[in-house]
Amino acid sequence: MIEIKGLKKKFGDNQTLCGIDLTVDSDIIFAIVGPDGAGKTTLLRILAGIMRPDDGLINILGHDIVKNPESAKRYTGYLSQRFSLNPTLTVAENIDFFGTLYEVPKSRKEDRLKRLLEFSRLGPFKDRQAGKLSGGMKQKLALCCALIHTPRILLLDEPTTGVDPISRRELWEILYDLLAQGVMILVSTPYMDEAERAGEIMMLHRGKTLARGNLEDLKSKFHHKLYEMVCDDGRKAFEIIVGQLGDDRVVFFGDRLHLALDSEQQMLTLKTFIADAGLKINSLDQISPGLEDIFMQELLYAK
Amino acid sequence: MRYLAVMKREAITIARDIRLLLIVVFFPLLLLIIYGYGVTFDIKGVPMAVYDQSNSLISRELIDCYDASEYFKITEFTHSRTRIDELLINDDIIIGLVIPPDFARDIKSLKGGAVQVLVNGSDANTANVALGYHAAVFADFTGKYFKPPESITFPEVQANTRIWFNPDLKSSNFIVPGIIAIIMMLMGAILTSTAIVKEKESGTIEQIVASPVKSWEYIAGKITPYIIISLFDVILVVTAAYFIFDVPIRGSLLQLGFFALLFLANALGVGLFVSSISKNVVGAQIMAVLLSLLPSILLSGFVFPISSMPRVIQAVTYLVPARYFLEVLRGIFLKGIGVSVLWPQALFLCANAMLFLSLASVKFKKTLD
Numbered sequence: 001m002i003e004i005k006g007l008k009k010k011f012g013d014n015q016t017l018c019g020i021d022l023t024v025d026s027d028i029i030f031a032i033v034g035p036d037g038a039g040k041t042t043l044l045r046i047l048a049g050i051m052r053p054d055d056g057l058i059n060i061l062g063h064d065i066v067k068n069p070e071s072a073k074r075y076t077g078y079l080s081q082r083f084s085l086n087p088t089l090t091v092a093e094n095i096d097f098f099g100t101l102y103e104v105p106k107s108r109k110e111d112r113l114k115r116l117l118e119f120s121r122l123g124p125f126k127d128r129q130a131g132k133l134s135g136g137m138k139q140k141l142a143l144c145c146a147l148i149h150t151p152r153i154l155l156l157d158e159p160t161t162g163v164d165p166i167s168r169r170e171l172w173e174i175l176y177d178l179l180a181q182g183v184m185i186l187v188s189t190p191y192m193d194e195a196e197r198a199g200e201i202m203m204l205h206r207g208k209t210l211a212r213g214n215l216e217d218l219k220s221k222f223h224h225k226l227y228e229m230v231c232d233d234g235r236k237a238f239e240i241i242v243g244q245l246g247d248d249r250v251v252f253f254g255d256r257l258h259l260a261l262d263s264e265q266q267m268l269t270l271k272t273f274i275a276d277a278g279l280k281i282n283s284l285d286q287i288s289p290g291l292e293d294i295f296m297q298e299l300l301y302a303k
Numbered sequence: 304m305r306y307l308a309v310m311k312r313e314a315i316t317i318a319r320d321i322r323l324l325l326i327v328v329f330f331p332l333l334l335l336i337i338y339g340y341g342v343t344f345d346i347k348g349v350p351m352a353v354y355d356q357s358n359s360l361i362s363r364e365l366i367d368c369y370d371a372s373e374y375f376k377i378t379e380f381t382h383s384r385t386r387i388d389e390l391l392i393n394d395d396i397i398i399g400l401v402i403p404p405d406f407a408r409d410i411k412s413l414k415g416g417a418v419q420v421l422v423n424g425s426d427a428n429t430a431n432v433a434l435g436y437h438a439a440v441f442a443d444f445t446g447k448y449f450k451p452p453e454s455i456t457f458p459e460v461q462a463n464t465r466i467w468f469n470p471d472l473k474s475s476n477f478i479v480p481g482i483i484a485i486i487m488m489l490m491g492a493i494l495t496s497t498a499i500v501k502e503k504e505s506g507t508i509e510q511i512v513a514s515p516v517k518s519w520e521y522i523a524g525k526i527t528p529y530i531i532i533s534l535f536d537v538i539l540v541v542t543a544a545y546f547i548f549d550v551p552i553r554g555s556l557l558q559l560g561f562f563a564l565l566f567l568a569n570a571l572g573v574g575l576f577v578s579s580i581s582k583n584v585v586g587a588q589i590m591a592v593l594l595s596l597l598p599s600i601l602l603s604g605f606v607f608p609i610s611s612m613p614r615v616i617q618a619v620t621y622l623v624p625a626r627y628f629l630e631v632l633r634g635i636f637l638k639g640i641g642v643s644v645l646w647p648q649a650l651f652l653c654a655n656a657m658l659f660l661s662l663a664s665v666k667f668k669k670t671l672d
Binding site: 048049050051052069070073074076078079080082083084085086087088089093097098100101102103129142145146 | 304305307308309311312315316319320505506507508509510511512513514515516670
């Protein structure tokens with residue numbers, strides 16, 4: 001339903017997207033994950049038809065949106081990263097406004113508005129001005145505005161950035177509900193833990209796809225053995241490991257260190273090395289990799 | 304429908320913005336009152352000091368001639384020349400009149416008399432006007448004493464001057480039409496460009512351009528409230544001009560409305576052009592002032608007559624819509640003429656409107672980059 005081939009976009013000297021290929025053809029939540037500057041926003045804006053690519057083909061539900069960016073707009077719903085609703089208008093007025101822009105018939109619009117307010121739990125705030133809502137409520141309102149015309153595809157640009165943990169969980173519940181109703185959702189996020197909730201994940205880095213697949217696929221591509229180490233002086237242990245293996249095999253996770261090693265033998269050698277330096281290792285266990293470990297490894301391969 | 308929705312959204316936004324509402328309603332009236340009362344090019348009661356050394360019946364008669372006219376106000380009778388100099392230096396007076404001791408005798412002997420008139424030339428315009436008044440008063444006075452003997456008759460040549468359209472030369476009669484043009488430029492160009500650029504700057508345009516709304520629906524919906532406000536302001540200002548400043552309306556109101564719409568198209572064209580090339584509100588406002596308000600004041604013939612501008616600047620004024628609108632307004636208000644005479648102005652307004660609107664539409668795209 002979404003087909004992208006060789007998508008390129010350049011801003012000045014900065015090649016933001018350097019040839020993205022992507023096909024999403026079932027109703028899933030598809031996460032685009034990557035650090036700031038990876039090209040997530042540009043990709044979603046191009047899909048929403050509000051930015052023109054330099055090169056490439058994009059087909060959304062049979063519409064060539066490179067040739068005609070307007071053609072798929074009535075089937076997609078878009079949520080921008082920055083809150084982009086009129087702050088003076090009330091919650092209900094904002095939703096109603098978008099209902100009219102998408103030419104939702106009046107009778108259906110009212111019914112839909114009622115259901116959206118219920119489902120986003122914004123009902124009690126429907127007469128409040130959008131500018132006076134909390135961060136999480138603003139995102140829910142923006143989502144309602146993007147949903148008023150019952151789109152087939154939802155494009156969400158970092159919907160949970162700057163949103164408190166409870167609202168974040170609520171937003172994801174809403175997304176699962178929508179998925180159950182048969183909406184394809186493309187969501188971008190800088191948070192790896194959040195991307196793990198998605199059915200399929202694309203890792204984006206500096207305009208290139210690092211890896212793609214569901215969580216299991218990605219995990220199976222992890223060729224190293226992953227160890228988690230807790231050490232009294234983590235900082236020093238980190239330096240020792242970097243001295244031995246270079247800086248791309250070890251990452252801090254809070255007070256823990258994740259080590260991506262080639263073999264158990266390597267682990268044992270490293271262990272003695274650290275012990276010889278007089279550092280106490282509290283625990284050192286093999287663990288299953290998370291998305292962030294995979295991302296680090298893919299980054300390493302990309303080099 | 305989408306057009307109406309955008310319009311409704313903008314109307315609600317304006318209605319809930321108290322500051323904007325105040326600007327829209329009170330600013331035009333304020334402008335009218337400040338300009339109408341304050342900026343008058345009429346000069347009356349020119350301050351004047353007199354040093355009368357003659358101190359005679361005749362010299363007092365001359366002084367009375369000045370005092371009786373409303374154009375001069377004698378603020379001081381001095382007893383020294385140096386005092387006159389002092390008053391001129393301090394800008395207390397514009398004209399100093401020094402009457403010599405022999406004045407009365409000379410007049411009576413019919414050999415002619417002389418007085419000294421000192422004029423403060425630091426404000427050239429006022430000085431010029433004051434000199435003109437002085438010449439008129441003085442000619443009046445000498446006429447009484449130097450009548451040719453009745454036995455000799457000259458064939459008389461007289462210039463009978465009549466001032467048409469504004470017989471009292473009241474400056475409010477031509478300032479007020481100018482203000483109407485300025486207010487419309489202000490509303491049309493500055494407010495609309497601000498309203499559109501504000502959406503770009505704050506990002507509120509992003510989710511709108513992602514919808515199937517068409518560019519023209521968005522733009523038209525966005526500016527319609529400002530068109531209505533501008534027309535409301537025109538009615539407000541014309542009414543105020545008529546009742547407060549007694550500006551005559553000799554032509555047809557319907558034609559006034561027609562030309563106002565034509566001029567509004569120009570103002571909106573400038574506003575849309577500005578909004579299509581600016582990225583933030585401050586930039587847009589500065590550009591809108593430079594492109595709309597300043598030319599409307601300085602290059603339209605409102606303050607400086609176009610005929611006395613350098614050739615190059617005169618050529619530039621052809622692109623200033625206010626220039627034509629001012630001619631139209633003065634024509635309709637004071638001369639009572641209409642399209643039958645003002646059709647060249649109508650054509651130029653049309654051409655300018657098309658130029659600005661097409662410049663704006665070339666630049667206006669429904670994408671973010």
